[in-house]
Amino acid sequence: MTPAPVPPRPHAPGVRASLALLVLACVLPVAMVAAILIVNFYHRERAQLIDNTVARAHAIIAATDRDIAATQLALQILSGSTLLRDGDLAGFHQRAAGLVGQLGADSIVLLDTDGTLLLSTRRPYGAPLARLGRAPLLQRILANGQPGVSDMFTGPLNGKPIFSVGVPVRRDGAIVMTLNAIYTPERLLHVLGEQQLPPHWRASILDTDGRVATRSHELATYAGQQVSPALRRQLTAASEAGMDARTLDGQDVYVVYSRSPRTGWSAVLGIPRSELTARLTGTLAWLVSAAAAALAAGLGLAWLLGGRIARSVQALVAPARAAGAGAIPAIPPLHFREANELGNALREAALGMQRARSGMRESEQQLALAANAAHLGIWTRELRNDTIWASDQWRALFGFDANQPLTLDALLARVHPDDRAAVQRTLQDTLHGTPRYDMEYRLLPAGGAPRWIASHGSVEFDEQGRPLRVRGVSLDITARKQAELELLQKQKEVTHLARVAMLGELSGALAHELNQPLTAILSNAQAARRFLAQPEPDLAEVAEILVDIVVEDKRAGDIIQRLRRLFGKQDMPRQRLDARELADGVIRLVRNDLIQHGLSVRAELGDKPLAILADPVQLQQVLINLLMNACDAQAAPPASDGVIVLRCARDGDAALFSVIDHGTGIAPDLLPRIFEPFTTTKVRGMGLGLSICRSIAAAHQGTLWAHNNPDGGASFHLRLPLADAP
Amino acid sequence: MSGLVHLVDDQPAVRKALARLLGAAGFTVRAYAGAQDFLDALAGDADGCLVLDLSMPGMDGLALQRALAARAPQLPIIFLTGHGDIDSGVRAMKLGAADFLTKPVDDARLIAAIEAALEQRRQLRGADAELADIRQRLATLTPRETEVLELLVEGLLNKQVAAALGTVEKTVKVHRARVMAKMQVRSPTALVRLVDRARRG
Numbered sequence: 001m002t003p004a005p006v007p008p009r010p011h012a013p014g015v016r017a018s019l020a021l022l023v024l025a026c027v028l029p030v031a032m033v034a035a036i037l038i039v040n041f042y043h044r045e046r047a048q049l050i051d052n053t054v055a056r057a058h059a060i061i062a063a064t065d066r067d068i069a070a071t072q073l074a075l076q077i078l079s080g081s082t083l084l085r086d087g088d089l090a091g092f093h094q095r096a097a098g099l100v101g102q103l104g105a106d107s108i109v110l111l112d113t114d115g116t117l118l119l120s121t122r123r124p125y126g127a128p129l130a131r132l133g134r135a136p137l138l139q140r141i142l143a144n145g146q147p148g149v150s151d152m153f154t155g156p157l158n159g160k161p162i163f164s165v166g167v168p169v170r171r172d173g174a175i176v177m178t179l180n181a182i183y184t185p186e187r188l189l190h191v192l193g194e195q196q197l198p199p200h201w202r203a204s205i206l207d208t209d210g211r212v213a214t215r216s217h218e219l220a221t222y223a224g225q226q227v228s229p230a231l232r233r234q235l236t237a238a239s240e241a242g243m244d245a246r247t248l249d250g251q252d253v254y255v256v257y258s259r260s261p262r263t264g265w266s267a268v269l270g271i272p273r274s275e276l277t278a279r280l281t282g283t284l285a286w287l288v289s290a291a292a293a294a295l296a297a298g299l300g301l302a303w304l305l306g307g308r309i310a311r312s313v314q315a316l317v318a319p320a321r322a323a324g325a326g327a328i329p330a331i332p333p334l335h336f337r338e339a340n341e342l343g344n345a346l347r348e349a350a351l352g353m354q355r356a357r358s359g360m361r362e363s364e365q366q367l368a369l370a371a372n373a374a375h376l377g378i379w380t381r382e383l384r385n386d387t388i389w390a391s392d393q394w395r396a397l398f399g400f401d402a403n404q405p406l407t408l409d410a411l412l413a414r415v416h417p418d419d420r421a422a423v424q425r426t427l428q429d430t431l432h433g434t435p436r437y438d439m440e441y442r443l444l445p446a447g448g449a450p451r452w453i454a455s456h457g458s459v460e461f462d463e464q465g466r467p468l469r470v471r472g473v474s475l476d477i478t479a480r481k482q483a484e485l486e487l488l489q490k491q492k493e494v495t496h497l498a499r500v501a502m503l504g505e506l507s508g509a510l511a512h513e514l515n516q517p518l519t520a521i522l523s524n525a526q527a528a529r530r531f532l533a534q535p536e537p538d539l540a541e542v543a544e545i546l547v548d549i550v551v552e553d554k555r556a557g558d559i560i561q562r563l564r565r566l567f568g569k570q571d572m573p574r575q576r577l578d579a580r581e582l583a584d585g586v587i588r589l590v591r592n593d594l595i596q597h598g599l600s601v602r603a604e605l606g607d608k609p610l611a612i613l614a615d616p617v618q619l620q621q622v623l624i625n626l627l628m629n630a631c632d633a634q635a636a637p638p639a640s641d642g643v644i645v646l647r648c649a650r651d652g653d654a655a656l657f658s659v660i661d662h663g664t665g666i667a668p669d670l671l672p673r674i675f676e677p678f679t680t681t682k683v684r685g686m687g688l689g690l691s692i693c694r695s696i697a698a699a700h701q702g703t704l705w706a707h708n709n710p711d712g713g714a715s716f717h718l719r720l721p722l723a724d725a726p
Numbered sequence: 727m728s729g730l731v732h733l734v735d736d737q738p739a740v741r742k743a744l745a746r747l748l749g750a751a752g753f754t755v756r757a758y759a760g761a762q763d764f765l766d767a768l769a770g771d772a773d774g775c776l777v778l779d780l781s782m783p784g785m786d787g788l789a790l791q792r793a794l795a796a797r798a799p800q801l802p803i804i805f806l807t808g809h810g811d812i813d814s815g816v817r818a819m820k821l822g823a824a825d826f827l828t829k830p831v832d833d834a835r836l837i838a839a840i841e842a843a844l845e846q847r848r849q850l851r852g853a854d855a856e857l858a859d860i861r862q863r864l865a866t867l868t869p870r871e872t873e874v875l876e877l878l879v880e881g882l883l884n885k886q887v888a889a890a891l892g893t894v895e896k897t898v899k900v901h902r903a904r905v906m907a908k909m910q911v912r913s914p915t916a917l918v919r920l921v922d923r924a925r926r927g
Contacts, residue, residue, distance in 0.1 A: 512781070512808035516737045519808075519829040523743035526833035530750035545746065552739050592781065592808070600783045 015313075016306030023298030031291035038287060042280040049276070050242050050256055053269050056195050057258035058240065060267035063191045064205055065260050068165055071103055071181050072147040075167040078108075079179045084169060089118060093125040105181040106155075106162060110169070111135075112177050113142060122157050122182075130156045141168050141178050149263050151207035152185075152224045160184060161224030163213060185223040188214035202247050202270035206257075210235060212248070213265065222248050227268070235259060235266050245270070312339035316346065323350035326357065377474040381408075383431060383467050397453070397476055399445040416442035416450055430459050430470050440477065452481035491695065498692045499621045503566055505593075505628065510563060512592040517556035524549045562589065565617050576723050579610040579655040583648045586623040590631075594644065597631050604647040610655040611723040614700050619720075622693045622704070626659040626716045629689070633663030633714065654702075654719045662713035666706060674706060693718075729844040730774025733757040734764050734790065735806070736782040740829070744777065744836075751837050761785035765793060772798050775824065775843040777836075780807035780814055788814065791821050800850060802843035806831060860924045863909050871908070874901040878914060879921045 013021075078084075078099060083091040089110070096108040100121050107122040115138055117129035132138075137150035147167040155162040162182050169177040192203045192214065203216040210232040212222050226232070231245050235257060245255040253270030260266070312334040319329030328350050331343035368391075371378055377394025381387070388406040395402060398414055408427065415423050419441035426439050436458045443451045457472035503510070528545045531537050562585065587601050594601055623646070630644045645660040666674060673679050677691040690704075697704040702720035709715055731753045735741040738759070745755045754774075758764040762785055764776075776794075780787035791803055802824035807814060815826040824846065825839040867875060877887045888898045911917045 515808040515829045516740055519806075519831065520737070520739040520743040522830040523740070523747045523833070527743065527747035527750045530747070530833070541746075548739065548743065552743075555739075591783075595781050595783055595786070598786070 014306065015310045016303055019302035019306040020299050023295065023302050027291060027294050027298055031287065031294075034287050034291075035284065038280070038283050042283070045279070046276060049271070050254070053256040053271060054240055054242065054258060056197070057256050057267040057269050060191055060195060060203065060205065060269075061258045061260045061265065063194065064188060064265060064267065065262050067188065067191065068149050068263060071105070071165045071183075072167055074099065074103055075108075075165065075179050075181055076147065079167055079169040084110075084177075085171065090125045093119045093121065097121040100181075103181055104183075104187055106158070106184045106187070107182045109164075109180050109182060110177055111138060111166075111180060113138070113175065118177065120157060132156060137164060137166050137180070138178055141166055142175055145170075145175060149265070150180075151209045152211040152213055154224070155182065161211075163207065185212070185214045185219055189216075189219065192216050197269070198275070200272050200275055202249075202251065202253060202268075202272075204268045204270075206235065206266045206268055208264035218249060231255065231268075235268075244273070308335045309339075312336050315339075316343055319343065319346050323347075323353065326350075326354065328354070371473070375476055379472055379474065381470045381472075383469055394474055397451075397474060398443065399448075414443050414445065416444050418442070430457065431467055433465075433467065435459050435461075440481070450478075451476055452478040495618070495621070495692050495696070498625075498689055499566060499617075502621065502624060502628065502689070503563070506590065506624070510559070510589065510592075512596075513588070514556060514559050517552040517559070520552040521549050521556070524552070566620065574613050574615055576611055576613055577616055579612050579648050579657065579720070580605040582614075582616060582619055583623065583646055583657065586620050586627065587646060589620070590624055590627050593628070594631055597634070599631055599634055599642045599644060601627065602643050602645045604645060604649075606649055608650070610648065610650055612655050612700075612720050613723045614720065615696075618696045619700070622696050622718060623657060623659070625689045625693050626718070629716070630659050630661035630663065630714075633665070634661050650722075651719060654721050657718040657720075658715055660709065660713065660715045662709070662711070665708040665712060665714045668708075671706070671708070675704070729840070730754045730756070730772075731840055732764060732772065732774060732776045732801075734759075734761060734776065734782075734787075735779040736760055737779070740779070747833055747836075748777075748840070751833070753840065761787070761790035761793075764790065765797075768794075768798060772801050775802040775804060775840055775847060777804050777806060777840065780805050780811070780818070788818060788821075791818060791823065795821065800847065802847055804836075804839050804843055857924060860909075860920050864921075864924060866908050867905060871901050871905050874898060875905050875909075875917070875921065878902065878905070879918050 107120055109120040110118040115132040115134045137148050140148045150164045152161050152163050162184055164180040164182045166178045166180040168175040169179050197203055205213045207213050210227045212225050215222050239259045242256040247253055247270050252273045254276055255270050257266045257268040315332050322329035323346050334340050377397045379390040379394050423441050426437050438456050440454050443453050453474050454477045455474045457470045459470050460468045462468045524545045528542050531542050587603055647658040649656050675690050675694045694704045700720050704718050706716045731748050741757050745757045748755045778787045804825040805818050805823050806827050806829055808829050818826055824843040884895050884898045888895045
């Protein structure tokens with residue numbers, strides 16, 4: 001059966017598209033993973049950078065603190081000067097002026113507690129000075145007596161943004177003055193410079209109020225200016241942190257700062273955002289271009305290779321069609337080893353098919369020859385359109401001309417009317433799933449004698465299991481059928497003859513059997529006559545006698561009936577009967593014969609009915625035959641106990657008759673063939689009895705077998721299915 | 727007409743019919759279903775006669791006849807058979823059967839056979855009584871008298887007897903007179919006939 005072609009997928013992709021997909025599938029995930037790794041790496045690097053920057057800011061603010069602390073220490077030493085204690089302000093001015101250069105300060109000023117400038121190294125001693133008033137630093141120093149540093153403020157003398165570092169001057173424990181060093185923003189620049197920051201970074205030191213104390217870029221412009229409120233809020237919130245912000249000169253930066261716990265000043269470092277993301281964008285751009293290049297190369301290669309593969313496959317389409325049509329295809333040179341192999345395989349398949357075709361032609365011819373020789377008619381019936389094709393042999397068999405159209409009705413019309421319904425039913429069944437059939441029927445050819453036909457049909461099904469067509473052969477079996485019928489007739493005759501012969505042997509005993517009722521009848525009648533002859537006849541007794549006479553007469557009639565049946569040539573129809581009753585009847589028939597031989601039958605018939613479907617006459621024949629054989633076996637030597645057992649018992653789904661004797665048994669060399677015809681141990685005997693018995697058993701779907709008993713004698717068993725057996 | 731008839735037949739219907747017939751003919755009938763039943767019921771030498779079916783399962787008629795030969799030798803047996811089986815009939819008659827009839831049996835023949843058997847039995851019984859009497863008389867003789875009797879029956883004269891026994895004639899004469907008296911005969915001829923009868927029986 002040819003497999004149905006697989007329906008093509010509606011949008012089956014080409015080789016090129018498939019390969020392109022493969023390239024994409026290979027490159028894109030790798031690129032994505034790389035991107036994720038890069039971003040991840042960037043984040044770690046950025047965190048590292050920020051950490052480093054925080055450390056730098058910390059270093060800057062620490063350096064600032066040290067600077068301020070050093071100035072304070074120097075001022076404290078100066079404040080303890082005897083010149084100041086002695087009130088020699090002129091000498092002190094001179095001394096302080098000498099220290100300004102060492103401290104790198106703009107100037108040193110002395111303030112009394114109400115903010116009056118007592119002296120400033122920027123002015124010659126004695127020159128008039130402005131009054132500062134109660135500046136915040138002064139207030140703080142007076143309040144806690146500790147040195148301090150001011151926020152940025154505009155210098156009263158030079159008008160520039162400055163800050164001052166102040167220490168208290170004590171006399172007898174009380175603060176009488178403060179000594180301050182004034183610094184310009186440039187003073188702290190060196191702290192930033194020490195960190196050697198990248199040139200684009202913005203670095204500032206802010207006072208507690210967020211004003212620029214010094215700045216790496218454009219210091220002159222921004223010194224003393226306050227940074228954005230957002231940054232100021234952040235600065236007060238934590239001592240160290242980072243955030244996005246915008247510098248005073250308008251640059252977007254990432255700000256990192258560190259605040260001094262001593263002074264409250266902060267070092268702020270601004271990393272330009274563009275610098276921070278530059279490496280990431282650079283790496284990502286590189287990655288994207290590399291991935292794009294790989295994709296382009298891969299797709300290009302896919303296009304090229306896909307084209308080659310597609311061409312190689314397409315080049316084989318035509319050869320495959322040619323091979324299918326039976327030609328030997330020429331295989332063009334191909335790009336791939338596999339395609340070449342496929343091409344060679346196609347070529348070999350084509351060669352093989354050519355060979356197979358020629359072989360098939362040969363075997364078809366042989367088949368046709370054989371069919372002709374065997375008078376086999378071959379036919380095919382297409383069930384879809386109900387057309388029939390048949391070989392010439394078949395047409396000859398059924399009496400159709402070579403060109404006569406064949407129809408089912410025309411065919412059925414030639415079937416014997418008695419068989420027509422059965423044939424039609426069998427043919428009909430092929431439409432409903434019967435996979436095959438065998439039938440025998442008669443044909444009535446126009447003007448000819450009936451012919452017997454054996455027909456075998458086999459149904460072919462389609463994919464869905466629906467019957468498609470029936471193929472078959474028909475054969476004229478008239479001769480065989482006649483032989484069979486004759487054989488059957490002969491068998492019947494032989495069986496009947498065997499029965500008659502058997503009954504002949506039994507006749508003496510049967511006569512005796514008949515004698516019993518006759519004796520009873522005669523004696524009863526004569527007794528009645530005597531009763532009636534008496535002067536006062538006992539009529540009740542006479543009536544009873546008459547009843548007995550009737551009973552005995554019927555008994556005699558039954559015996560005669562039974563005999564007539566056994567002698568009858570006609571077989572009885574199968575009927576439902578009780579196996580025990582059958583066995584009982586047989587015992588009645590042979591009882592007297594056995595008695596004459598000094599034997600007796602022990603009937604073991606059980607107490608439950610065993611219904612079987614059987615021909616009673618044939619079964620009686622079997623049982624009588626077995627009992628008589630047993631009788632002969634016992635009679636030869638003096639019998640051991642003279643008892644033959646006839647047992648009737650249920651054996652599963654069957655009734656089992658057993659005839660058991662204790663005679664001579666069966667000679668071992670004879671045992672395997674006692675059921676074969678013409679095997680006998682009797683002087684007078686054809687040796688047909690047991691073979692007929694076995695064929696009767698077989699005709700009843702039963703079995704008959706024999707074996708020798710361990711304690712002597714032989715047993716014969718007849719097993720017949722029960723009428724109600726499943 | 728009367729008498730006792732034993733009837734043995736295994737067929738109930740036949741047994742019943744025959745019993746009825748013989749009963750109507752005036753016999754006393756005892757029926758048995760088999761040989762063994764009859765033997766079981768048998769006490770001593772049975773009276774009457776036996777009507778016996780020849781072929782029966784188990785112990786058949788001939789076997790019963792053999793058994794009865796020892797236990798009841800006086801019982802006449804009339805056989806009934808379903809077959810005209812000559813072999814069996816000859817054997818039965820040799821063994822002393824009174825008659826051998828085939829079934830179905832005519833009542834006249836059967837009754838005649840039974841009556842003949844009973845008559846024979848009766849005669850047999852009379853002869854038996856006579857013989858018993860003679861034997862009883864013989865039993866009263868002394869050993870010496872028996873010796874004398876034996877020799878006298880041989881036909882010896884008194885003188886010869888005396889010589890044979892080694893005694894005198896006078897003594898023999900005394901013994902002879904005693905034997906004659908005990909045997910209740912008057913002549914030597916009658917004595918010889920008596921002894922001869924006793925020996926035959």
